[in-house]
Amino acid sequence: MEGNIAQMGQFIGAGLAAIGSGAAAIGVGHVAGNFLAGALRNPSAAAAQTATLFIGIAFAEALGIFSFLVALLLMFAV
Amino acid sequence: MADQSANKGSGGIAKIAFFAVLAVVLVSGLIFAPEHAGLAIHPMDQFELTPLFGGEHVGTFTVTNQTLWMGLAIVGIILLLVVGTSGGKEVPTRSQSVAELAYGFVYKMVEDVAGKDAVKYFPGIMTLFMFIVFANFLGLIPMSFTPTSHIAVTAVLAMIVFVFVTVLGFVKNGAGFLGLFWVSSAPLPLRPILAVIELISYFVRPVSHSIRLAGNVMAGHAVIKVFAGFAAALGLFGFFPILAISAVYALEVLVAFIQAYVFTILTCVYLKDALHPSH
Numbered sequence: 001m002e003g004n005i006a007q008m009g010q011f012i013g014a015g016l017a018a019i020g021s022g023a024a025a026i027g028v029g030h031v032a033g034n035f036l037a038g039a040l041r042n043p044s045a046a047a048a049q050t051a052t053l054f055i056g057i058a059f060a061e062a063l064g065i066f067s068f069l070v071a072l073l074l075m076f077a078v
Numbered sequence: 079m080a081d082q083s084a085n086k087g088s089g090g091i092a093k094i095a096f097f098a099v100l101a102v103v104l105v106s107g108l109i110f111a112p113e114h115a116g117l118a119i120h121p122m123d124q125f126e127l128t129p130l131f132g133g134e135h136v137g138t139f140t141v142t143n144q145t146l147w148m149g150l151a152i153v154g155i156i157l158l159l160v161v162g163t164s165g166g167k168e169v170p171t172r173s174q175s176v177a178e179l180a181y182g183f184v185y186k187m188v189e190d191v192a193g194k195d196a197v198k199y200f201p202g203i204m205t206l207f208m209f210i211v212f213a214n215f216l217g218l219i220p221m222s223f224t225p226t227s228h229i230a231v232t233a234v235l236a237m238i239v240f241v242f243v244t245v246l247g248f249v250k251n252g253a254g255f256l257g258l259f260w261v262s263s264a265p266l267p268l269r270p271i272l273a274v275i276e277l278i279s280y281f282v283r284p285v286s287h288s289i290r291l292a293g294n295v296m297a298g299h300a301v302i303k304v305f306a307g308f309a310a311a312l313g314l315f316g317f318f319p320i321l322a323i324s325a326v327y328a329l330e331v332l333v334a335f336i337q338a339y340v341f342t343i344l345t346c347v348y349l350k351d352a353l354h355p356s357h
Contacts, residue, residue: 051187051190051191051343054336054339054340054343055340055343055344055347057340058290058340058343058344061290062286062290065286065289065290065293065294066286066289068289068293068297069289069293076122
């Protein structure tokens, strides 16, 4: 309660950045769900595409990790 | 009939053992619960570097717990891949079949994702995969240290891949490697704009490559520590956070493998881009 508004802003900013992680979760779920939908239509082709699945998940997740990085920077580096 | 009763018997023993463990956990939680524990959780303390041989200062060549656990990962790899496969039997032993499984897994990944002509670079990719897998799994042992939770470590791994792939691309294709940024399938006026975007995304690669691994590992370990703090603070009711810790730990075992897999498969994708840069 020392009127440390800068620190308050840091915490609020870190919390807002965490929204990005939730958005990445939606993206990853979208990739995995669509993969499953496609795999159930044609199960014989599914095994060959697991690598593509993981690459897609990794790319979707990368942007969520950037927001995680922003949160970490706000918490510990600013 | 006899089998059934035996099954029932062992099930009963398992049940009794489960409840005994539960009781011990609850009672010890009651006894050892700190009076004013509050919620003093320090989830990031586990990532602290501590010099092994005294002193506080961490310099470039200081031997820290980081060095120790990276060394242990190397020792583990040697035990599995060199000692475990010695003899080379027709019918593999347990360790030999695990080593063969890992070898075949990475080999197939390189062949499928990066192409037949990338098999030349298989040893490097295998080394990368084994190191990350061992570092991740050794880090899951309680009270141990995870080298891959530090961005400093993963950034070096990612930079090795980035520099190697870029140099390889220019050596193999010369100026043709720049075709990676020139999307020839797009309409002509759009291509310069796309080239800028492609260029940015190319240079962001090592950043996302390294932070993905370090971030996932670090976040998982921090979550376990946060729940452990809850368990310590709740005393008798600490049983529920402990259940949650078990679930998160199981997830972390999965994440430890998947992140190593993703790191390796992205390396293969970048390698493929370097060998065949045309869009």
